[in-house]
Amino acid sequence: GESVGLHLPTLSVxxxxxxxxxxxxxxSASDYFIWYKQESGKGPQFIIDIRSNMDKRQxxxxxxxxxxxxxxxxxQIAATQPGDSAVYFCAELLSGYGQNFVFGPGTRLxxxx
Amino acid sequence: EAGVVQSxxxxxxxxxxxxxxxxxxxxxxxxLYWYRQNLGQGPELxxxxxxxxxxxxxxxxxxxxxxxxxxxxxxxxxIQPAELGDSAVYLCASSSGQGLGDNEQFFGPGTRLxxx
Numbered sequence: 001g002e003s004v005g006l007h008l009p010t011l012s013v014x015x016x017x018x019x020x021x022x023x024x025x026x027x028s029a030s031d032y033f034i035w036y037k038q039e040s041g042k043g044p045q046f047i048i049d050i051r052s053n054m055d056k057r058q059x060x061x062x063x064x065x066x067x068x069x070x071x072x073x074x075x076q077i078a079a080t081q082p083g084d085s086a087v088y089f090c091a092e093l094l095s096g097y098g099q100n101f102v103f104g105p106g107t108r109l110x111x112x113x
Numbered sequence: 114e115a116g117v118v119q120s121x122x123x124x125x126x127x128x129x130x131x132x133x134x135x136x137x138x139x140x141x142x143x144x145l146y147w148y149r150q151n152l153g154q155g156p157e158l159x160x161x162x163x164x165x166x167x168x169x170x171x172x173x174x175x176x177x178x179x180x181x182x183x184x185x186x187x188x189x190x191x192i193q194p195a196e197l198g199d200s201a202v203y204l205c206a207s208s209s210g211q212g213l214g215d216n217e218q219f220f221g222p223g224t225r226l227x228x229x
Contacts, residue, residue: 106154
């Protein structure tokens with residue numbers, strides 16, 4: 001897979017490769033983060049979450065890494081499949097403002113056959 | 114179990130006309146959110162309800178937008194009058210909101226509004 005920063009909103013990977021999607025969050029006080037997947041014509045769908053007292057969390061084929069030092073979040077997708085093609089958003093929870101999530105701009109993942 | 118239901122799915126109106134969106138959250142979810150999502154961007158919160166109370170409407174353009182959640186279940190979001198810049202997808206989400214770990218928001222499919 002290929003790592004991209006926020007300034008590159010599109011990521012293309014070969015089917016079967018690993019994907020890494022990055023996100024820089026804005027508030028060092030954020031203590032909860034979620035990755036969402038949004039397919040065309042649908043609402044965002046929860047993928048995985050992580051709290052600020054953790055630096056890694058694994059799910060089924062997905063791993064989220066949190067680096068609080070540089071305020072960076074990444075989503076790793078193992079063995080990327082065509083069904084993974086979508087736009088991926090990270091969202092941070094700003095606890096000081098109640099339970100309101102702030103969403104990043106998103107990255108489009110395209111899986112090539 | 115049914116997810117978050119929104120209607121209509123699509124709406125096309127002329128500018129200066131009113132429009133309303135409806136949302137039925139997941140049963141038992143006390144927290145309801147309305148978001149606006151512009152093309153190619155992430156959702157932006159408009160208003161958050163805890164039961165029937167709007168606890169955060171700081172991002173709602175109150176000159177033309179209004180929302181209500183009577184009886185703490187269904188909610189409607191209204192725009193009057195609509196402007197060209199209101200064209201976007203309006204998403205409704207709900208969560209149980211019982212604690213930090215229960216903040217998972219379940220989103221509806223959204224209403225795509227086009228203002229001509």
